[in-house]
Amino acid sequence: MRGAKSAKWVAGAIVVALAATACGGGKSDGDKGAAGAVDPNGIFSVELGEPEKLLHTGDTMESNGSLVMSGLFSTLVDYKADGSLEMINAESLTTTDSKTWTVKLKPGWTFHDGTPVTSKSFVDAWNWNANVKNAMGLASWFSDIKGFEALHPEAEGAKPTADKLEGLKIVDDTTFTIELKGSVPAFGHKLAYIPFAPLPESFYKDPKAAGEKPVGNGPYKFKSWDHKKKIEIVRFDGYKGPNKAKNGGVVFKNYTGLEAAYEDLKSGNLDVLRQVGPKDLPVYHQDLGDRAVDADHSAIQSIAVAFYADQWSKPKPVDVKVIQGLSMAIDRATITKTVLQGTREPATGWVAKGVLGYQENAAGDVTKFDPAKAKELIKAGGGVPGNKISIQFNADGGHKEWVDAVCNSIQQSVGVQCTGDSKPDFQADLAARKSKQVKSMYRSAWSLDYPVNGNFLSDLFKTGAAGNQGGFSNKELDAKLQAAESAKTLDESVKLFQEAEKDLVKYMPSIPLWYYKVNAGYGEKVSGVKYDQAGDPILNLIEVKK
Amino acid sequence: MGRYVARRLLQMIPVFLGTTFLIFFMVYSLPGDPVLGLFGDKGADPATLAAKRHELGLDLPIWQQYWNYMTNIILHFDFGTQIRNGRPVTEVLGDAFPITMQLAALAFAFELTFGIGLGIIAGLKAGRLADNAVLIFTLLIMSIPVFVLGFIIKMVFAFQLGWIEPNVSTEQNWDELIAPAIVLGGLSLAYVARLTRTSMAENLRADYMRTAVAKGLPRRRVIGVHLMRNSMIPVVTFLGTDIGALMGGAVVTEGIFNIKGVGGVIYESITRREGSTLVGLVTILVIVYLVTSLLIDLLYAVLDPRIRYA
Numbered sequence: 069m070r071g072a073k074s075a076k077w078v079a080g081a082i083v084v085a086l087a088a089t090a091c092g093g094g095k096s097d098g099d100k101g102a103a104g105a106v107d108p109n110g111i112f113s114v115e116l117g118e119p120e121k122l123l124h125t126g127d128t129m130e131s132n133g134s135l136v137m138s139g140l141f142s143t144l145v146d147y148k149a150d151g152s153l154e155m156i157n158a159e160s161l162t163t164t165d166s167k168t169w170t171v172k173l174k175p176g177w178t179f180h181d182g183t184p185v186t187s188k189s190f191v192d193a194w195n196w197n198a199n200v201k202n203a204m205g206l207a208s209w210f211s212d213i214k215g216f217e218a219l220h221p222e223a224e225g226a227k228p229t230a231d232k233l234e235g236l237k238i239v240d241d242t243t244f245t246i247e248l249k250g251s252v253p254a255f256g257h258k259l260a261y262i263p264f265a266p267l268p269e270s271f272y273k274d275p276k277a278a279g280e281k282p283v284g285n286g287p288y289k290f291k292s293w294d295h296k297k298k299i300e301i302v303r304f305d306g307y308k309g310p311n312k313a314k315n316g317g318v319v320f321k322n323y324t325g326l327e328a329a330y331e332d333l334k335s336g337n338l339d340v341l342r343q344v345g346p347k348d349l350p351v352y353h354q355d356l357g358d359r360a361v362d363a364d365h366s367a368i369q370s371i372a373v374a375f376y377a378d379q380w381s382k383p384k385p386v387d388v389k390v391i392q393g394l395s396m397a398i399d400r401a402t403i404t405k406t407v408l409q410g411t412r413e414p415a416t417g418w419v420a421k422g423v424l425g426y427q428e429n430a431a432g433d434v435t436k437f438d439p440a441k442a443k444e445l446i447k448a449g450g451g452v453p454g455n456k457i458s459i460q461f462n463a464d465g466g467h468k469e470w471v472d473a474v475c476n477s478i479q480q481s482v483g484v485q486c487t488g489d490s491k492p493d494f495q496a497d498l499a500a501r502k503s504k505q506v507k508s509m510y511r512s513a514w515s516l517d518y519p520v521n522g523n524f525l526s527d528l529f530k531t532g533a534a535g536n537q538g539g540f541s542n543k544e545l546d547a548k549l550q551a552a553e554s555a556k557t558l559d560e561s562v563k564l565f566q567e568a569e570k571d572l573v574k575y576m577p578s579i580p581l582w583y584y585k586v587n588a589g590y591g592e593k594v595s596g597v598k599y600d601q602a603g604d605p606i607l608n609l610i611e612v613k614k
Numbered sequence: 615m616g617r618y619v620a621r622r623l624l625q626m627i628p629v630f631l632g633t634t635f636l637i638f639f640m641v642y643s644l645p646g647d648p649v650l651g652l653f654g655d656k657g658a659d660p661a662t663l664a665a666k667r668h669e670l671g672l673d674l675p676i677w678q679q680y681w682n683y684m685t686n687i688i689l690h691f692d693f694g695t696q697i698r699n700g701r702p703v704t705e706v707l708g709d710a711f712p713i714t715m716q717l718a719a720l721a722f723a724f725e726l727t728f729g730i731g732l733g734i735i736a737g738l739k740a741g742r743l744a745d746n747a748v749l750i751f752t753l754l755i756m757s758i759p760v761f762v763l764g765f766i767i768k769m770v771f772a773f774q775l776g777w778i779e780p781n782v783s784t785e786q787n788w789d790e791l792i793a794p795a796i797v798l799g800g801l802s803l804a805y806v807a808r809l810t811r812t813s814m815a816e817n818l819r820a821d822y823m824r825t826a827v828a829k830g831l832p833r834r835r836v837i838g839v840h841l842m843r844n845s846m847i848p849v850v851t852f853l854g855t856d857i858g859a860l861m862g863g864a865v866v867t868e869g870i871f872n873i874k875g876v877g878g879v880i881y882e883s884i885t886r887r888e889g890s891t892l893v894g895l896v897t898i899l900v901i902v903y904l905v906t907s908l909l910i911d912l913l914y915a916v917l918d919p920r921i922r923y924a
Contacts, residue, residue, distance in 0.1 A: 120698045121652070129653070203665035205653055224664040276700065295701065295709055296874045323781070328872040331780040335772070464885060493885045495646025502650055534658065 110612025122279025126204030389449030425521030733810020
């Protein structure tokens with residue numbers, strides 16, 4: 069009853085809002101007379117939080133900055149929805165052994181300041197981003213390239229011994245070669261990521277100023293950044309790439325919360341939303357009709373096991389059957405439908421949807437809800453030590469509800485005591501993980517860096533990988549992942565990774581829970597709104613109505 | 615009087631040092647590492663972390679960090695830079711304070727006029743219908759949490775009636791701030807009304823009132839000067855401390871109405887462990903509190919000539 073009532077309220081509100089716009093017209097709305105006709109110079113607005121850092125190609129790792137950067141910079145290649153590559157600034161990208169790559173640039177490209185985009189623009193930018201002196205957060209992306217250690221020694225406080233990556237060689241203005249340490253078939257896909265974008269000469273004079281006012285080579289050029297209020301970018305008319313903007317520009321508007329942004333979308337002050345807040349999830353389909361968006365998002369939520377914790381390591385390492393049992397004790401289908409209101413989709417493996425090499429049902433039975441089998445497995449594995457577990461999570465991320473639900477599910481189906489171990493915020497959560505103080509298990513989410521399945525495996529489960537914070541280590545798996553990483557071709561690599569994923573059932577480094585979905589929407593003024601695998605709207609495709 | 619003011623101003627120095635010191639160490643002792651937080655789930659190698667720490671001066675011992683911070687503030691009026699985006703803290707504060715002051719001023723004007731107005735009506739008619747109506751109204755306001763009031767106002771005036779925009783835009787127009795100001799000032803309004811009412815109802819029975827009436831002074835003068843002036847002391851005390859609270863405590867209201875003010879910055883700096891931003895903000899708020907409390911103490915002497923400061 070309650071649901072029906074609130075829906076009516078909202079419906080009433082829409083009628084009023086519509087009537088209001090029909091009479092007076094909103095502030096930012098122009099003349100809506102010719103409905104449907106597209107204005108090629110139309111400017112639209114997108115909800116966006118304040119980018120956390122300066123807009124440096126090598127340091128933009130969170131979603132707010134990334135969206136702006138995706139408009140301002142074009143990389144050599146980009147990937148399509150099916151995971152295959154599309155050439156952007158590159159004319160061609162060729163390799164015979166996946167170790168030495170030759171890049172040919174499209175001629176005639178310029179930066180927004182008019183200077184040409186040459187091989188040097190790329191090579192210098194990569195050298196700068198990789199150098200430990202500049203402390204760029206994405207520097208490790210260059211670690212495949214020969215000579216990375218000289219620029220970026222791993223030990224704390226070590227000084228770089230070179231200022232150029234040995235593996236990069238400029239052949240002429242539009243050609244350069246990349247020599248890697250070994251064969252990396254997925255390297256072509258990695259090149260689509262923002263640290264591999266070129267930088268203009270003017271950048272190096274004052275990198276800090278350039279981070280406030282970036283000059284790129286992308287379909288949009290930078291106009292202004294009014295901190296915590298808005299960022300404006302406008303179409304770059306000299307753009308030569310295939311993804312030319314179909315609109316005149318974008319205004320990124322900053323909101324204090326998703327609810328506020330949603331209200332502005334409904335009242336016509338905002339055109340594109342990246343995410344609908346929890347409060348509005350039950351009603352957004354009804355509110356927005358066919359302007360509501362549900363799309364796949366290549367990210368996964370899981371519960372990782374802190375293998376170093378006394379519970380799992382003493383007196384002997386835990387039997388994998390116990391973890392398998394716990395996984396089968398979770399009723400994913402019900403939780404995603406009820407507690408998470410359909411915003412997630414039960415996971416059937418460790419690799420998220422929408423990436424190359426995703427396979428249905430990789431985990432087999434382990435992700436199916438089966439209390440009887442779960443009990444059996446846990447018993448066969450010697451039971452959960454202490455018969456209780458806890459799941460660490462950060463209280464500021466809206467995770468409490470589902471952690472409670474997962475715990476309830478485990479408790480009810482196998483009788484293992486389960487509690488949420490709440491850390492006040494993400495910082496405290498991370499610190500506990502980093503200093504190996506997680507008591508039992510922890511929430512672990514991963515969203516794609518590049519759309520190849522290896523990204524969800526090597527970066528999370530290899531011994532010592534940055535994303536492997538639970539102390540999981542298995543020589544057999546390491547060897548398999550290594551073999552997949554260094555396979556000769558991408559196809560082969562993807563295949564080997566697929567096998568490795570299937571093998572994970574034997575080790576259970578984490579319990580996959582569910583895949584993310586994009587729940588978003590857009591206003592009446594725009595059309596052609598599509599979302600990419602990372603959950604961001606694709607800016608250049610959006611058309612603005614007159 | 616002059617000496618009194620000078621002494622109070624000098625007292626501000628140890629208070630200022632003490633609060634900055636406390637906040638600085640509290641942020642430092644919170645669990646979590648701001649540099650690690652920069653890299654989120656994906657982590658970073660030790661070399662990058664070390665380089666970043668060095669760049670931000672976070673590799674120094676805490677005493678030295680505090681010393682550097684304070685000398686920079688005092689000598690150069692430099693509050694440092696933010697860890698996340700390297701923006702100067704003075705600039706961040708400069709962005710957040712104008713809108714917050716605008717909002718606080720509006721809320722303050724609102725609570726001042728309506729609070730005292732309602733209080734006078736209720737006080738003069740103590741025990742009668744108007745008094746009871748005001749009491750019930752203020753009780754209602756006090757018992758509704760701020761965010762509920764905020765959502766109700768939005769629901770009714772923005773969505774149902776369409777009189778206002780649901781959110782404050784980035785242009786900082788005064789008219790957009792009226793609704794949030796009402797929500798923000800609502801609670802204090804109730805307090806002010808009740809304080810005024812009680813104080814007036816009590817003073818109505820005072821000897822000097824009887825004398826004033828017996829002297830045959832016009833009613834306006836009796837109430838406007840004799841009664842009001844004596845009844846305002848507790849109200850002024852409350853209003854003074856409320857200015858600081860309106861500026862620093864508007865986190866919820868700011869969040870509901872999409873205002874990018876001080877409250878939001880405080881919240882964000884705590885979750886991100888932005889020590890320098892937080893200390894800068896709190897320092898300014900402390901100064902606001904100190905100055906207003908000094909002004910209030912001076913106002914006492916104006917309201918009640920018997921109070922003198924030597």
